[in-house]
Each structure stands twice: as C-alpha cells, then as structure tokens.
Amino acid sequence: MTLTETAYAKINLALHARRRREDGYHELETVFAFVDDGDRLSATPAEADALTTLGEFAGKIDDPFDNIVGKALSTLPHGRGWAVKLEKRLPVAAGLGGGSADAGAVFRMVERAHGLPDDWHARAAKLGADVPACVLSRPSVGTGTGTELEEVAVNDLAGCPVLLVNPREPVPTGPVFKAWDQVDRGPMPTGTLRQIALEGRNDLEAPAVAICPVIADVLTALRDTGPFLARMSGSGATCFALYDSEAELQAAAEKIASDRPGWWQMAGKLR
Template sequence: MNETAYAKINLALHVRRRREDGYHDLETLFAFVDGGDRLSATSAGQDSLTTHGEFAGKIDDPFGNIVAKALSALPHGEGWAVTLEKRLPVAAGLGGGSADAGAVFRMVEGSHGLPDDWHARAASLGADVPACVLSRPCVGTGTGTELEEVAENDLAGCPVLLVNPRAPVPTGPVFKAWDQLDRGPMPKGTLREIALQGRNDLEAPAIAICPVIADVLTALRETGPFLARMSGSGATCFALYDSEAALKAAAEKIASAHPGWWQMAGKLR
C-alpha cells in the first residue's frame, strides 16, 4: 500500500475566541497541495514504523509518532510495517504529522474500511487530522474538527508555492500570543473569494515569535502571486499563482535569493 500525506494549508484562519478549556474556537478554510510526505505499508507480524527522508531526524520518538498512534486507533487486521518518508518540515503549519495520520486512515479505508466513528478517532489524535483524512477543501469550525466540505472547488489545480525558512514554530506559543481580539467571521463565497477576503489571525503573533516569517511573505509577494499568506501557525507561507510559468519563475527567484529556505511547488487538489 502506498499513500501521499498531502500538505495542508489554511487559505484563511480566523480565530474567534479562547475557550475555557484552553483551546480556541476558529473558522478556517483547509486546502491541500498535491505533494507531501510519502507512506507505504506491507503486511508484517506486528506493527512497526521506519522513518527516512530530509526531516526524519526531527521526529523525536518514532514509536510515539502520530503515525503509530493512528495505527493503534484503527482495526487493520494483521500487523503493518509502515515506512514514512518525511519530506515536509516539522512544526511548519502544514499539518505534517496530521497529514501522515490522515494517510494511514486512507490506507486502512482502502484495505479494511473505516469504523463509523472514524471522525472521533481522528479528532482524538489532533484537530487537523479529520480534515487531513479527507484531504479535500473544507471549512473547519470549532477547534477545526467540525467539517463542511466545499461544494465547488474553483481553486482545483491552482499553482502553489510553499516556502519555509527552516525555522520550526510550535503551535502552542503562537496561539498563546494571540491578542484575543475577534476580528470577525470568515467570509462566505467560493474558495477563491474566501481566500482573498479572509486572513490568518495567527500571522502577527507568529511573526513576533519568528520574525523571518515576515521576510518570507515579503519575498513571496514580490513574485506577483494573487495571494500570499502564512499557513496555520507558521512558519510556512504559501503563494498562489494564475499560471505554471509564474510559479516556476517565482520558485527560481526564491531559490536564487534564499538558497537556504525550503520550498515545494505543486497544485491545489
């Protein structure tokens, strides 16, 4: 079995309030890029996880990894030997671990089917995991686990460039640094309209913690996208373009000016 853990981006992320339980009520528009980590699985006597790839060294405890937890959360017959190629940066606002878990759910779905309560099992692993199981555009509310799929995807195939300055940004401190000002609900409309009219309320607190994010956004905006924004709690930022040629030129310009930054070019699913 083989599956891609598609990179998640937040086209818009509106934080509405801090709840008494310490979590936050938010409204977000999830979208997914056609590339990401790669997982494969074969039958084995017991479950196991092997990691490799550029960012595999950033996973502190492979056996406590969310992939192993996803395997434990789902009935999947005999053991699986899972190999994870970690191609997405960690603590980067791309839902990397959640995307990996989502890929496991899809592999289980294809081989054994998912239990009726798969959504609750996914949400218990992380707020982004249910959306990453779907890996299709959807609106998330509550803590991000309450999902509504988007009827018309007018950004399917849109060229997108992801850029990360290789600076990990843990989610908790960014949410804690949010100023608790409710700047209003996420707009309605098509994906493109929501993206253009929306915002990311975590951008300012993330930049305060990791100032180089502002440099990434400036560099992306100078390449002429129709939208450039930070994803999630950072530090990855994305830019959307109207053509493949514009994307290619932007990727080359960023690579030349900032050779140390990580980047991935692709299309929105």
Template sequence: MQEAAYAKINLALHVRRRRDDGYHELETLFAFVDNGDRLSAVPGAVDRLSAHGEFAVALDDPFGNIVAKALNTLPHGAGWAVTLDKRLPVAAGLGGGSADAGAVFRMVERAHGLPEDWPLRAAKLGADVPACVLSRPCIGTGTGTELAEVADNDLAGCPVLLVNPRLPVPTGPVFAAWDGIDRGAMPQGSLRTIALAGRNDLEPPALGLCPQIGEVLAALRDTAPFLARMSGSGATCFALYDTPGARDAAAQELARSQPGWWQMAGKLR
C-alpha cells in the same frame, strides 16, 4: 500499499475566541497541495514504523509518532510495516504529522474500511487530522474538527508554492500570543472568494515569535502571486499563482536569492 500525505494549508484562519477548555474557537478554510510526505505499508509480524527523508531526524520517538498512534487507533488486521518518507518540515503550519495520520486512515479504509466513529478517533489524534483524512477543501469550525465541504472549489489545480525559512514554530506559543480580539467571521462563497477576503489571525503573533516569516512573505509577494499568506501557525507561507510558469519562475528566483529556505511546488487539489 502506497499513499500520499498531502500538505495542508489554511487559505484563511479566523480565531474568534478563547474557550473555557483552553482551546480556541476557529473558522478556517482547509486546502491541500498535491505534494507532501509519502507512506508505504507491507504486511509484517507486528506494527513497525521506519522513517527516512530530509526531516525524518525530527521524529525521534517512533512509538509516540502520530503514524504509530493512528495505526493503534484503527483495526487493521495483522501487523503493518510502514515506511514514512518525511519530506515536509515539522512544526511548520502544514499539518505534516496530521497529514501522515490522514494517509494511514485512507490506507486502512482501502484495506478494511473505517469504523463509523473514525472522525472522533481522528480528532483525538489532533485537530487537523479529520480534515487531513479527507484531504480536500473544507471549512473547519469549533477547534477545526467540525467539517463542512465547500461546494465551489474554483481553486482546484491552482499552482501553489510553499516556502519555509527552516525555522520550527510550535503551535502553542503562537495561540498563546494571540491578542484575543475577534476580527470577525470568515467570509462565505467559493474557495477563491474566501481566500482573498479572509485572513490568518495567527500571522501577527507568529511574526512576533519568528520575524523571518515576514521576510518569506515579502519575498513571495515580490513574485506577484494573487495571494501570499502564512499557513496555520507558521512558519510556512504559501503563494498562489495564475499559471504554473509564474510559480516555477518564483521558485527559481527564491532558490537563487534564498538558497537556505525550504520550498515545495504543487497544485491545489
């Protein structure tokens, strides 16, 4: 079996309050790019994970990797030998590990079906994992695990460019640096309406920890997208364009002016 692990972006991410359990109450609009990591699985004597690709070196604990944990949490018959092509940067705001786990859930669903409590099992692996299992636009509330699909996906097929300065930004310190001010609820409406009227409340604290995010945003905005914003807790930023040609021209310009930055082009699902 083969499955794509679609890159996750947060078109909007509103942090409402700190909870007593140490987590944060969120309202976020998840969207997914038709590009990302790649997983394949063949029968094996036991479960086994091997990784390759540009960012595989960051996966230094194969038993603690979220792909292995996803396999362990789901009944899937005999052993699976899973190969992960790690193309998404780690600690980048793209839900890379969560996307990989989501791909495992979808492979198990095709092969054996998922247990009824799969959302709970997914949430135990990470707050983004339930959304990544679906890998289609949805609104997340609570810690991001309570999901509602968006009826009007008017951004399906929208050209998108992802850019990262190749600097990891751990999620915990960004949330810890949030100023605690509730700036209001996420708007309602279609994907485009929410994205344009929304915001990412983690952008200011992430900028404080990684100023290079500001350079990425400025460079993206110079390419005239209709929206450029940081995803998740950073450091990856995304830009949405009206045409594939505009996206590709932006990608070429950034490759020329910032050859050290990572980028990935695609379309919203």
C-alpha cells in the same frame, strides 16, 4: 500487497481566531486546502506494527514509536500488523499539518484495505484537530477547534499553482496561540474557495511573526514574485503563494531558490 499513499501538505487559506475557550482551546473558523504533494507512506503486512522513517526531516521525529503514525495505526483495526515506511518530506512544526497529514494517509490506507469504522471522525479528532480534515484531504471549512467540517461547495482553486516556502525555523503552535491578542476580527467570509481565500485572513500571522520574525521576510519575498495571494499557513512558519499560471510559479520558485538558497520550498497544485 504494498499500500502507498501521499500525506498531502495542508494549508490554511484563511484562519480566523474568534475566542479562547474555557477548555484552553480556541474557537476557529478556517478553510483547509491541500497541495498535491507531501510526505510519502507505504505499508506492507507484518507480524506487528513497525515504523521506519527516512527523508530530509526524519531526524526531527523524536520517537518514531510514539509518532502520530503509530497512534493512528493503534486506533484503527488493520489486521495483524503493518510495517510502515514514512518518507518525511515536509518540515516539522511548520503549519503544514505534517503529522496530521501522515495520520490522514494512514486512515486512507486502512480505508482501502479494511474500511473505516463508523466513528472514524471521532478517532481522528482525538489524534489532533487537523486530522479529520487531513483524512479527507479536500477543501473544507473547519469550525469549533477545526474538527467540525463542511466541504467547500465550489472549489474554483482546484489545480491552482502553489508554492510553499519555509525558512527552516520550527514554530510550535502553542506559543503562537498563547500570543494571540484575543481580538475577534470577525467571521470568515463565505462564497467560493477563491472568494474565501482572498477576503479572509490569518489571525495567527502577527503573533507568529513576533515569535519568528523571518516569517515576514518569507511573505515579502513571496509577494515580490507577483502571486494573487500570499499568506502564512496555520501557525507558521510556512507561507504559501498562489499563482494564475505554471510559468509564474516556476519563475517564483527559481527566484526564491536563487535569492534564499537555505529556505525549503515545495511547488505543486491545489487539489
């Protein structure tokens, strides 16, 4: 039996940094949303766990055996072993939660095959702050370090056309958080998913642009295509734009591809 799963690209519709904690992490308020495309995984029974990577960004994974996919497998009971194939279609260190999304996909495959242990959330959180949200891959509000989750009550952005654009420059998360000015600009708004997105902000955008100035060019290019929202995701460098129609999305994707052929992009819909 072969199991297949999509590791849905994660975006932060809003990300409010509130304070730096004594443990070195940051107190956050964020709203996670997921695109209906991303990395692709498949798993077949094997004598022992094995991971094969392919795809455009497979070469960015330094050690496949120390990859978060392998760590997710080792933390969950899943039989004798799985041979996992990972098609890496999302850029690395890009604000899309690519590795976390891959781990989330493993959790969902294990859930289908064997069920998840009751403490799956704690196991996921040990792998990374975004992993629990990526296991769910549904719109949710994250607090604390992002691991405390509450699903959004009104998802009025389901099916919304979305364009992801990355300038192919990796931006490690640590330096961006370190460069944040530690100014608390207030809590995340409440309401429907669309209201939170429109009224929210990303407090990591300014420090990320300071580290990787081309992010500002990506945001300008996206805003010039007429979305109702364009914002950086996570700690960058990927930015997203939301549109009211498929036609607007298609026109925007074509314009970006023509004007900036070197940039990576992915078009889809919000889940």
